[in-house]
Amino acid sequence: MSNDSNNNQNNLNLRKHSSQVVDGVECAPARAMLRAVGFTDEDFKKPQVGIASTWANVTxxxxxxxxLARDAESGVNAAGGKGVIFNTITISDGIANGTEGMKYSMVSREIIADSIEAVAGCEGFDGLIAIGGCDKNMPGCIMGLARLNRPSIFVYGGSIQPGKGHTDVISVFEAVGQHAKGELNEIQVKQIEEVAIPGPGSCGGMYTANTMASAIEALGMSLPGSSAQDAVSQEKQDDCTRAGEAVLNLLRLDIKPRDIMTKAAFENAIKVVIVLGGSTNAVLHLIGMARTVDVDLSLDDFVRIGKETPLLADLRPSGKYMMSELVAIGGIQPLMKRMLDAGMLDGSCLTVTGKTLAENLANVQDYPADQQIIMPFDAPIKKDSHLVILKGNLASEGSVAKITGKEGLRFEGPARVFEGEEGAMAGILNGEVQAGEVVVIRGEGPKGGPGMREMLKPTSAIMGKGLGQSVALITDGRFSGGSHGFVVGHVTPEAFEGGLIGLVNTGDRISIDAVSREITLHVDEAELATRRANWTRPAPKYTRGVLAKYARLVSSASTGALTDVNLD
Known part of the structure; x- marks a missing residue:
């Protein structure tokens, strides 16, 4: 048998879903459709790899x-497959933040997962590559790949370069608060605005995009190094080309997402997120991703793992350095090698290389001796997790705080209550919010918002106004990865569901204790009983369209805010 015949037979063996467009007269219409988009007779014999691109000029x-999608397609084709590019959506949190439009952000994660499942399920792709570059499209891509459970790889679009003066998008948000305080004039704010975002790539700190890229690599669903590459670089183009080859290898080995995305792999991902000082959104997304593959991951796992995992990375928003600077010293691979050698990671977990995590890390070189970004294990920034799961009467199902220790470990003060983000933003900027208070922003949960907006504008305004050390903020919404300060989000049950956060009055005392992991409303039970008796559920803010549908279907933030778990 000739080499061509061998290759054709090998390809036929890999073609598990696309065979309906190959054999028999009845498949002629399907073949005709594909000929129109460039297929040849030889292409019909090859495994088809769908390439989900999140390209858009909205961000x-x-x-x-x-x-990058075309690079991945070239890699697939060179490895003997047939790449087929299709698009899914993305939105821009940075543009939508603080507006009604931000309610669509978490919704977009579900739409992305739905659309990848729909296109790949309909077209019968044998394997998949998904390329994402922003907060929600990365977990959305993983969830879509996981639902289909066909050999798949995720590729991160890469990180942006710093703006002039070591600025980034958060610099602009905080400049707004500095303007309100009188420290910057409008011209100075505009000067920061003009230089902070110099080109393509995800926001430059250890914000949600870089957090989730790192988590996905640690999970084993990206090629080694994918999470720590500049968006515009030869390394990132090569990453996409290699992904094309690697997905054909996964087809040959019949390795699927559920083989990789195990409980142990998720625990590896959580540990890497903690060590890097990653975003609170990682809690929401990792639980959602795990539940998509029927892995039982909960807030309790973050508590258990967090007690034994230190914060080591001096990265923005709470630290000094940007992702591009971590890229320059080797990314997260040396960190993971250190963690593996210290017994912190499960090296037996399978990855998209077809090898185990330990095999991937075997020859990784350590960081340069003079680097100052990743602290040693014996001198951590914080000896345990900055992602603190708080419970108590104010969050009986849990809440997520981001406390690095720089903000202090305990806060108590009177509540300053706002119904929604807009009122809170006005209250911060006009001086209504005073030092010593706990800002309460409610009605922003998954169902009540709907959509669980992130409170980046209020937290940035607090920082810009110089209140970062003297004000706490709690919400049933969530935070941007760029938020920092004494902040607690994902408070569940949310106000719309009758949670206690909906019964807080301005002036009530609230305590937040990161050591005992408690968040408490100090109001006696008799008074709370009266308030409960007088409470009525707010009317839905939307009755038609995707936001209304999301509000009806979405689960609690404590279970990942998923829309495909309440369907039975």
Whole structure:
């Protein structure tokens, strides 16, 4: 048998879902459709690999991904497959933040997962590559791949370069608060605005995009190094080309997402997120991703793992350095090698290379001796997790705080209550919020918002106003990865569901204790009983369209805010 015949037979063996467009007269219409988009007779014999591109010009995070998708397609084709590019959506949190439009952000994660499942399920792709570059499209891509459970790889679009003066998008948000305080004039704010975001790539700190890229690599669903590459670089183009080859290898080995995304792999991902000082959104997304593959991951796992895992990375928003600077010293691979050698990671977990995590890390070199970004294990920034799961009467199902220790470990003060983000933002900027208070922003949960907006504008305004050390903030919404300060989000049950956060009055005392992991409303039970008796559920803010549908279907933030778990 000739080599061509061998290759054709090998390809036929890998073609598990696309065979309906190959054999028999009845498949002629399907073949005709594919001929129109460039298929040849030989292509019909090859495994088809769908390439989900999140390209869009609505955000710099994704503006370059069309080129990366073509690189991945070339890699697939060179390895003996047939790449087929299709698009899914993305939105821009940075543009929508603080507006009604931000309610669509978490919704977009579900739409992305739905659309990847729909396109790949319909077209019968044998394998998949998904390329994402922003907060929600990364977990959305993983969830879509996981639902289908066909050999798959995720590729991160890469991180942006720093703006002039070591600025980034958070610099602009905080400049607004500095303007309100009188420290910056409008011209100075505009000067920061003009230089902070110089080109393509995801926001430059250890914000949600870089957090989730790192988590996905640690999970084993990206090629080694994918999470720590500049968006515009030869390394990132090569990453996409290699992904094309690697997905064909996964087809040959019949390795699928559920083989990789195990409980142990998720625990590896959580540990890497903690060590890096990652975003609170990682809690929401990792639980959602795990539940998509029927892995039982909960807030309790973050508590258990967090007690034994230190914060080591001096990265923004609470630290000094940007992702591009971590990229320059080797990314997260040396960190993971250190963690593996210290017994912190399960090296037996399978990855998209077809090898185990330990095999991938075997020859990784350590960081340069003079680097100052990753602290040693014996001198951590914080000896345990900055992601603190708080419970108590104010969050009986849990809440998520981001406390690095720089903000202090305990806060108590009178509540300053706002119904929604807009009122809180006005109250912060006009001086209504005073030092010593606990800002309460409610009605922003998954169902009540709907959509669980992130409170980046209020937290940035607090920082810009110089209140970062003297004000706490709690919400049933969530935070941007760029938020920092004494902040607690994902308070569940949310106000719309009758949670206690909906019964707080301005002036009530609230305590937040990161050591005992408690968040408490100090109001006696008799008074709370009266308030409960007088409480009525707010009317839904939307009755038609995707936001109304999301509000009806979405689960609690404590279970990942999923829309495909309440369908039975």
């Amino acid at each position: 710099p995070c994704n503006m370059h991904i069309d080129g």
